[in-house]
Amino acid sequence: MSATQQYVLLLGLALGTVGVVLCLYGLARSMGSTRGEPGKDVPASAGVLSRDPVWGRYHARYYGYALLFLAFDMEMAYMYPWAVVYKEIGLVALVDMGVFLAILFLGLLYGWSQGALRRQ
C-alpha cells in the first residue's frame, strides 16, 4: 500500500468513526428528546450559575515550564530523523546531537536556577 493510500484509509477510518457516533446520536434521538424544563440546563455548580464568567482570563501559572516546553518541543522535531539514521552514522551523530542536547540541558538548568521550574 502506498503512503497516499494509507492516509486515505486513515481519513476513511476517522470519517467512519464520526459516522458511527452520528448514528448513535440519531438512535438516541429516535428514542425520545430532552424536555426543556427550567433550571435543568444550569452547569454543575451547586445549582446556581457561577458568579464569575467562566470564559474569563486564566492565569497560566506554569508559564515558566511552558516557555521551556517550546524549546524542547522544537528540539524533538530534529530528534526523530536523527534517531532513524543514528546507527548508520554512528559516533558523529552522537556528538552532534550531544552538543545540541547539552546546550538545551544547560538552558534547563539555568531556568531551574532562576526559578522557572515553579508554579508561579
Next chain:
Amino acid sequence: MTIAVVLLALLGSAWLLAVIEAWLTTGRLRPAAPLLAGLSHLGRESILPRKPDRLFFETAPVLLLVVAVLGAAVLPLAPGLIIADLATGALFVNAALAYVLVALIMAGWGPNGAYAMVGGWRFLGQLIAYAMLVVMPITAVAMRAESLLTSTIVTSQAGLWNIIYQPLGFVLFFIAAMALAFRAPFDLPTAPGELAGGVDAEYTGVRLAVLRLARLVLVITLAAATTVFYLGGWHGPLLPPWAWSLIKILTVAVAMLLAGHYLPRIREADLLGWCWKLGIPLALLNILIVGLMILVVP
C-alpha cells in the same frame, strides 16, 4: 477484513477493561454491565447546558474517540495485522494523541461551566508535564529500530525486548502514558470528588456514553503503544502472535488501572516539578545510554 479484526479487538479490549475496572471498584464481576450501561445511556436525556459553545461541546467526545482509534490504527497486533503500517508510524501515534489535549480543552470550554473549564485548563498544564516523556523515550526506541515503522520496531525486539534493553525509557513512557490517558493518579481534568467530574461534568446521555467509550479506547491504544514500543509486540512462545499482543495489551492496561487504584491523585504543581526536574534529565540520560549501547554493542 484487517480493519474489522483490529477494530473488534480494540472494542473487545475496551469492554474487558471496563468489566475489570468495575470488578476492582465494586467487587462484583458483571460481564454485561458495560453494554447495559451504554444502552441505558442511549435512552437517557442528553442535556445541553445553557449558553454553550455548541461546536466545541459537540466536537470534544467525537474527537477524543477519533484520535484514539487513529492511534490504534498504526499499531500492529500481529505480522500484517495492522490497518496502516505508516513509514512514520511512531510519529503518527504522537501526532494523533496530541489531539487529546485539544479534545479536553474543547470539553472544558464548550459547556460554559466553571468546573469543566478548570478541568480543561488543568490538562493543559498536565500536557506540558508529560509531553516530553512521551516523545523522548520513543526516540530511543526508534534509534534501536532504525525506523519509525511500528512493525519494524517490533521486529527489532525479536532478540531482546526494549523493556530490558532500555528499562528507564519504559518506566518514563508508562508513567507518561497514564498521564496522557488521564487515569488516576493523573486524573486532574476529571478529578472525581474534587471537580464534580471536571470535563465529564456537563456530559449526559449518549454524549457521555461516547466520551466514556473514548476514554476506554484511549487507554487500550496507549497500552498497545507500550506493548509495541517496549514489550516486544507480538513476540512470545507457543501462543499465536495476535494472542500475545492482546495478552500484553490487557496486562499493561490492567497495570495502569491497579497503579491508579492504590495511589493518591497528584497535584498539578507537583506533577510539573517531578516531570521537569527528574523525568526529563532521566529521559535524556536514557537517550545517551541507548546511544552508547548501540555504538558499543554490535
